[in-house]
Amino acid sequence: MTANASAATSPAMNGMAHVGPHPYDHLLRSADLPTIWCPGCGIGTAVGALIYGFEQAAIPMEKRVIVGGIGCSSRIVFYAKTDAYHTTHGRTIPFATGIKLCNPTLNVVVFAGDGDLFAIGGNHFIHAARRNMDLLVVCINNFNYGMTGGQGGPTTPAGALSTTTPYGNAEFPFNLPELAATAGATYVARWTTLDVRRLRNTFADVLKRHGFRFVEVLAPCPVSFGKTNKIGSGVEEMEYYEGLEVLKSRVEATEVPKTNIELGKPIIVGTFVDREAETFRDRYARVIDKARGSKS
Amino acid sequence: MPSLPTSTKRVNDHPHRGGPGLGGPTAGYVVAMTGAESLLAQSVSRVPIDKPVRHHGTVHVIEGRCKECNFCVTFCPEEILEIADYYTPRGYRPARVKAGKAGDCIACRFCEHVCPDYAIYVEEETT
Amino acid sequence: MSAAQNLILSPVWDRARTGTHFLSGDHACAEGAIYAGCRFFAGYPITPATEIAERLAERLPEIGGQYIQMEDEIASMAAILGASVTGAKSMTATSGPGFSLMMENLGLGYMEEIPTVVVDVQRGGPSTGLPTSVGQQDMMQARFGPHGDFTSITFSPQSPQEAFNLTVHAFNVAERLRTPVLLMMDEVVGHMYERVVIPPAGEIPLVSRARPTVPPEEYHTYRPGPDLVPPMALAGDGYSVLFTGLTHDEDGRPVTTYAAQKVLVPRLREKILRNREVYERVGLYKTEDATTLVISYGITARSARRAVDLGREKGLPIGLFRPLSVWPFPAEKLRSLKNVKRIVVAEINMGQVVLEVRRIAGPYAEVLHVGNAGGHVISAETILEACTAPPEAKP
Numbered sequence: 093m094t095a096n097a098s099a100a101t102s103p104a105m106n107g108m109a110h111v112g113p114h115p116y117d118h119l120l121r122s123a124d125l126p127t128i129w130c131p132g133c134g135i136g137t138a139v140g141a142l143i144y145g146f147e148q149a150a151i152p153m154e155k156r157v158i159v160g161g162i163g164c165s166s167r168i169v170f171y172a173k174t175d176a177y178h179t180t181h182g183r184t185i186p187f188a189t190g191i192k193l194c195n196p197t198l199n200v201v202v203f204a205g206d207g208d209l210f211a212i213g214g215n216h217f218i219h220a221a222r223r224n225m226d227l228l229v230v231c232i233n234n235f236n237y238g239m240t241g242g243q244g245g246p247t248t249p250a251g252a253l254s255t256t257t258p259y260g261n262a263e264f265p266f267n268l269p270e271l272a273a274t275a276g277a278t279y280v281a282r283w284t285t286l287d288v289r290r291l292r293n294t295f296a297d298v299l300k301r302h303g304f305r306f307v308e309v310l311a312p313c314p315v316s317f318g319k320t321n322k323i324g325s326g327v328e329e330m331e332y333y334e335g336l337e338v339l340k341s342r343v344e345a346t347e348v349p350k351t352n353i354e355l356g357k358p359i360i361v362g363t364f365v366d367r368e369a370e371t372f373r374d375r376y377a378r379v380i381d382k383a384r385g386s387k388s
Numbered sequence: 389m390p391s392l393p394t395s396t397k398r399v400n401d402h403p404h405r406g407g408p409g410l411g412g413p414t415a416g417y418v419v420a421m422t423g424a425e426s427l428l429a430q431s432v433s434r435v436p437i438d439k440p441v442r443h444h445g446t447v448h449v450i451e452g453r454c455k456e457c458n459f460c461v462t463f464c465p466e467e468i469l470e471i472a473d474y475y476t477p478r479g480y481r482p483a484r485v486k487a488g489k490a491g492d493c494i495a496c497r498f499c500e501h502v503c504p505d506y507a508i509y510v511e512e513e514t515t
Numbered sequence: 516m517s518a519a520q521n522l523i524l525s526p527v528w529d530r531a532r533t534g535t536h537f538l539s540g541d542h543a544c545a546e547g548a549i550y551a552g553c554r555f556f557a558g559y560p561i562t563p564a565t566e567i568a569e570r571l572a573e574r575l576p577e578i579g580g581q582y583i584q585m586e587d588e589i590a591s592m593a594a595i596l597g598a599s600v601t602g603a604k605s606m607t608a609t610s611g612p613g614f615s616l617m618m619e620n621l622g623l624g625y626m627e628e629i630p631t632v633v634v635d636v637q638r639g640g641p642s643t644g645l646p647t648s649v650g651q652q653d654m655m656q657a658r659f660g661p662h663g664d665f666t667s668i669t670f671s672p673q674s675p676q677e678a679f680n681l682t683v684h685a686f687n688v689a690e691r692l693r694t695p696v697l698l699m700m701d702e703v704v705g706h707m708y709e710r711v712v713i714p715p716a717g718e719i720p721l722v723s724r725a726r727p728t729v730p731p732e733e734y735h736t737y738r739p740g741p742d743l744v745p746p747m748a749l750a751g752d753g754y755s756v757l758f759t760g761l762t763h764d765e766d767g768r769p770v771t772t773y774a775a776q777k778v779l780v781p782r783l784r785e786k787i788l789r790n791r792e793v794y795e796r797v798g799l800y801k802t803e804d805a806t807t808l809v810i811s812y813g814i815t816a817r818s819a820r821r822a823v824d825l826g827r828e829k830g831l832p833i834g835l836f837r838p839l840s841v842w843p844f845p846a847e848k849l850r851s852l853k854n855v856k857r858i859v860v861a862e863i864n865m866g867q868v869v870l871e872v873r874r875i876a877g878p879y880a881e882v883l884h885v886g887n888a889g890g891h892v893i894s895a896e897t898i899l900e901a902c903t904a905p906p907e908a909k910p
Contacts, residue, residue: 121757124768153753153755154751154752154753155751157750157751159597169757169759170757170759170768170769173755174755175600175750175751175752175754175755175756176755176756176757176758177597177600177627177750177758178757178758178759178760178761178769179593179596179620179623179760180593180619180620180623180760183589183590183593183619183620185590186557186585186589186590186591186593186594186597187593187594187596187597188597189557189583189585189590189594189597190555190557190593190594190595190596190597190598190599190600190601190603190605191597191598191600191601191750192597193555193581193583193594193598194554194555194581194597194598194601194602194603194605195601195602195603195750195751197751198601198750198751215586215587215590216586216590219585219586219590372583376576376581376583379576380576380579382576383573383576383577384576384577384579
């Protein structure tokens with residue numbers, strides 16, 4: 093798939109200069125573009141932000157590892173040009189754990205959706221957070237299971253519609269920052285894809301850090317969630333977030349439980365947790381020292 | 389091509405401990421520099437107030453990737469983009485710069501950052 | 516800087532405990548893993564495999580390796596795959612219930628061609644069954660556990676010494692053929708203590724997976740060599756590899772079409788079937804002139820050998836055909852025993868490997884099954900009885 097396929101149908105260039113490669117073309121599997129994501133989907137924006145983060149944090153190309161699960165968000169692995177592993181649904185985090193522990197010099201990012209990480213993958217999430225496993229976990233939260241057609245999931249707001257909650261969701265969703273913070277994550281932030289500059293800068297920052305870092309990204313899903321809940325197109329869903337989001341430069345620990353998302357209510361975005369703590373590997377390094385010391 | 393700062397220090401060489409946390413996201417490129425480098429950079433980029441720097445950009449659209457999502461058109465602060473009246477072979481009408489508006493681009497790059505399809509980017513010229 | 520830096524991939528394998536030991540099958544398996552170069556174990560406690568985890572929890576940090584107890588067996592299987600893509604030799608160990616949980620990710624390992632070793636110390640099943648008693652009831656699951664068409668390489672040791680040997684062999688096979696390999700022990704072998712000799716480092720050659728010989732621009736993630744095995748680029752090598760469980764082309768790109776499936780899935784099978792000399796191991800005992808053959812594996816094979824001896828004392832031409840590699844079943848070797856008229860398959864289940872034997876030898880031999888529902892070792896006398904029973908009346 094190449095750029096500029098429209099030459100045959102478009103009239104003469106409308107004052108536009110010659111179209112060269114996109115600045116990220118060498119960082120993407122460009123031959124496989126355009127992506128499979130729907131028009132108006134926010135995943136591509138988040139992927140671009142992550143690529144910016146890798147570049148800005150000067151992570152060498154060969155050290156970048158992305159692990160995706162199953163779902164629309166996990167398809168980052170087919171587009172970002174890094175060592176990329178597409179795993180089974182929900183099992184991104186343990187797979188990534190194996191990678192990181194066996195080669196700690198790699199910069200390992202888990203990039204998956206709300207169902208992959210918090211329904212089937214929920215158990216793995218809380219244990220990796222508990223261990224303070226040195227991973228960046230990015231959750232693209234579009235409030236439903238997009239790939240399979242828009243079913244409800246663990247982050248679908250109460251009362252929201254989906255193909256499996258046609259009368260309104262009878263469940264309450266997880267508050268992801270609260271869950272992450274409680275489970276032990278040392279960095280927690282939430283942004284929407286509209287906050288793309290802040291999202292980019294967040295990635296540039298956290299990719300240089302260690303510990304279990306969690307970033308929730310609210311993304312539009314116009315074909316499933318947005319349409320079903322009459323929020324509209326991708327742009328309208330973005331404007332919906334724009335109208336509701338409230339930026340807090342720092343959310344106090346006691347305030348975190350109040351940051352849950354409800355239809356029509358303000359959405360708190362910002363940095364929720366930001367601290368340093370020993371990672372699992374730090375502590376296991378001491379186990380190794382002790383084991384080798386005691387046996388020699 | 390957008391320029392990325394070359395003074396970024398490699399703080400992640402140590403497999404277990406990175407550099408000190410940089411205290412959360414900040415705008416622009418200062419995030420990657422130490423305090424001293426940052427001050428130096430700011431003093432170098434400071435310009436006299438009687439000669440303001442204007443940022444100007446040329447927008448490029450890779451039409452074959454555009455999916456008519458309207459993000460760039462809606463959120464461009466200078467409103468220089470619109471949806472074309474023709475279709476790409478993929479069946480979308482791509483974004484394009486409005487007639488006569490090419491000179492209004494301030495190179496904020498929001499379109500480039502927000503586009504989910506890597507279909508638009510800005511070449512910056514500074515005067 | 517702590518001594519733990521990056522020891523996972525460094526060859527600290529002279530820590531193998533060379534010498535003569537008195538070890539259980541579980542512990543011998545753990546030592547076999549260490550001898551083979553395993554540096555990453557992710558597992559979950561389950562009777563009767565727990566001792567493997569415990570041994571490695573103690574031994575791996577001694578040699579700079581990584582032991583991690585995951586939150587469940589699903590995570591354990593995923594973690595050992597992740598470990599392996601960095602080049603580390605990895606293993607997990609479980610029993611029936613955990614083995615069931617591992618199936619999906621085991622399938623991912625087959626599909627993404629990731630070398631690793633999975634040990635199942637079988638106990639009585641199904642379900643929670645008999646946690647502390649023997650069974651050999653997971654053998655068909657070893658053959659057909661994950662969904663989809665794939666070919667499994669499965670070994671079965673009959674002693675702690677063999678648990679050591681076959682674990683080393685399993686790692687070598689996994690690396691050579693770029694596939695998960697299964698080691699199906701049973702609770703008796705796992706828990707029995709016997710003499711185990713661990714040879715000096717280097718005496719058993721070790722195999723590591725083939726790596727790319729061309730630069731990234733020329734490399735194709737899943738383009739197979741002449742042996743149908745694709746060289747494996749590791750995470751961090753700079754090849755920007757793409758691994759997916761979706762049906763894929765030679766570059767790992769998902770291509771979910773009939774045409775792509777036709778190329779990929781048969782190759783995964785042929786990769787195993789065409790490389791028999793890499794893994795196949797059969798024990799033949801007094802089979803040269805045998806007209807009756809006992810086929811058995813694991814602890815049951817020891818009773819079977821005794822049955823053969825008892826039969827020979829009575830002048831009966833009985834032999835023992837013992838597949839150490841149970842899957843793919845060594846059919847050619849079996850068929851090469853031309854005098855065989857009766858085969859008795861003895862296994863602690865209600866009929867699993869016997870189904871394959873019947874498929875292979877049924878056309879020319881009478882195939883009988885000696886087994887039970889689990890929980891009890893089959894005696895030599897029971898096996899001998901089946902060898903000497905009158906032929907079944909034909910309708």
